[in-house]
Amino acid sequence: MSKPHSPRYVAAQVSQEASWLSFNRRVLEQTRRPDFPLLERLRFLGIWASNLDEFFSARISRAFAEERGTPGYRELMKEALDQAEEAGRLYLEFLKALEGQGIHILEPSQLTKAEKQYFGAYLAEEVAPLTDLIRPEAIPELASQALYFAAGEGSLQHLIRLPESVPRLLEVPGREGGFVRLGALVRMRSDLFLPANQKLPLFEFRLIRLAQLARSRADWDELPEALEARLDGQVSHLEVEEDFPAQWAETIRAALALEPWELFRLAPPLDLSFVSIIVARGPASEKFKPITIEKPKGFAKDPFAYLNRRDLLLYHPFEDYGAVEAFAQMAAQDPKVEAVRATLYRIGEENGIAQSLIQAARAGKDVAVLLEGRARFDELANLEWSLRFAGAGVRVLPLPSKKVHAKALYVRRAGQAYVHLGTGNYNPLNGRLYTDLSLFTAHPELTADVWAFFSALEQRQAPVLTTLRTGPGIRDLLLENIQAEAHKKGEIILKFNHLTDPPILQALEEALNRGAKVHLIVRSTLTALWEGLEVKSLVGRFLEHARVAAFKNKGKWRVWAGSADAMPRNLDRRYELFFPILDARAKRKVLEILQAQILDDRNSFILTPRGQERRWGGKRDGQRLGKP
Secondary structure, three states: OOOOOOOOOOOEEOOHHHHHHHHHHHHHHHHHOOOOOHHHHHHHHHHHHHHHHHHHHHHOHHHHHHOOOOHHHHHHHHHHHHHHHHHHHHHHHHHHHHHOOOOEEEOHHHOOHHHHHHHHHHHHHHHHHHOEEEOHHHHHHOOOOOOEEEEOOOOOOEEEEOOOOOOOEEEOOOOOOEEEEHHHHHHHOHHHOOHHHOOOOOEEEEEEEOOOOOOOOOOOOOHHHHHHOOOOOOEEEEEEEOOOOHHHHHHHHHHOOOOHHHEEEEOOOOOHHHHHHHHHHOOHHHOOOOOOOEOOOOOOOOHHHHHHHOOEEEEEOOEOOHHHHHHHHHHHHOOOEEEEEEEEOOOOOOOHHHHHHHHHHHOOOEEEEEEOOOOOOOHHHHHHHHHHHHHHOOEEOOOOOOEEOOOEEEEEEOOEEEEEEEOOOOOOOHHHHEEEEEEEEOOHHHHHHHHHHHHHHHOOOOOOOOOOEOOHHHHHHHHHHHHHOOOOOOEEEEEEEEEOOHHHHHHHHHHHHOOOEEEEEEEEEEOEEOOOOOEEEEOOOOEEOOEEEEEEEOOEEEEEEEOOOEOHHHHHOEEOOEEEOOOHHHHHHHHHHHHHHHHOOOOEEEEEOOEEEEEOOOOOOOOOOOOO
16 A cells, blocks of 8 residues: 655745734835835835834734733744844934935934024924823823833933824924934923923833724714724833833833833834835935826726726726726716715725715715725724715715625616726725726626625625625635646636635645645735745835736636635625626736736745745836736
8 A cells, every 4th residue: 555645835834923024024125125216215114114013003912912922922022123123223324325315314413503492492382282291100001102201310200292293303494405303302302391391311212002992893873982982902012212221111111011022122213104204305306206107098088888898907006096086976977877886995084986975975866885984093084984974965884793895886877787896995095006906897797796795785684696705705716716726737826915814725735735836926924835835925116905816727717806815804704805807808917917926026025934035136027017
């Protein structure tokens, strides 16, 4: 009896948190891109800083609750600290490089007497009235992500909280390209902030808490109360400047119930996200040149006539996100349009599609939206939109038990249905910075399913769909197609932001061991890696955001796209939509994009069980439309 062959591919397991920190290191690496202008490289330093805050406020929550103190958790802290120390060194390198471009971040000692007098008056008039002076007894109640200073004579006596409404970086009047940090100015004039005009040294620190809604399933009428009662959770992170007095640091750490290894000592300034101010104000010569955005001919003028003839698939931002807004605008203006439905998740403060929905409702059309009130950190903005919609006659549908993360816009005109289905949020800023796919279609099977999706959720029922997939049905779709291609002639391409679903990863391993050709393009988190399989992560000028699955079945490709990442959270606890690309021309286009990204050697990291390897400097740029 012959021995069974041991499988060639055996997954090395990676925790979701460790994988995400590896992604943030890839973001930090972009600050070294030789082909990026200076301010664009600096932009990535700010993105890295914001990402690390998000890690400690949200992404660490499971590991904090279940694994805190274990060797694996301490490894996460070690990696986060290593990145933070490297970011501090990079910041100093950027200061020197910026000087070559006429941008100077000055210390108060470099200011003239007149400039010091001006900023003294500015602090007294604009900053001090908004600044909190806090007793050390209140350390357990300190706010998440605020910037604090500590002061005292011998013992820790005073805490100062800087106002978040004042920019962290201020322009020096009369000095072109001259800036000074708010924190440095406050140090210079500590007497304006301490009792009895004491002038004491100040030491910088900040903390991050886990952010959670007390009631995650609050409906619209309960959401204001839930937001009001949002108690930031336990402190998960504390950082102090490197010269912070040891006894004071110990006092704060103990009061916040943190372990010694959860305290980071870092070179000031803390929280480097303020560099985005330099990027915004800096010269255009040190930023990317605007890309040429292609507009679909004839679509915006009459999208309904266009879609009666053929589908349209767009690849943003290279193809105009304005086409999505034009579709909504035409639906609002066209007197033949009877009904409009939309899913809205993160739509921002200004949104053309939302305004079109309001316009449509005021014109007497039947307009309803699934506005997700539990989009993390966007709850308040969406609550404001719910009031604006209600005031204009747009029906805001009740929140289902699951989050609605689907991206769908439905229009019924003279009895004919049209839909837009996408991989990205209906957000004008994201639409120009994220790579996403948009499908416009009048295909009856697709439009009927989109209407069924909205109708079911309006009636508080689980959607039952025929052609599209939602919820666990997306997992079933992926598993069925992966298993069908688990043979020597099979070929699978999966492109996701996150790929962490155990059954899908297990099916991929089985397909690999049966000889299938597997290409994985995973931007952020991947919890299984295989020796001998080159997994790709693309990090470039634009944020990779499209989710696509392609399967070569008997020589013919089947292609799907949608809003869902391959994670248990998205598949089991959210309403997503995955849709087939039925139009032959659109399918070819998606496959060309995928092929260009597989070949990319300009923005790529190859992920293996041994680590990640940069692939830069080549000629194949997978972040350009139709140009390898």
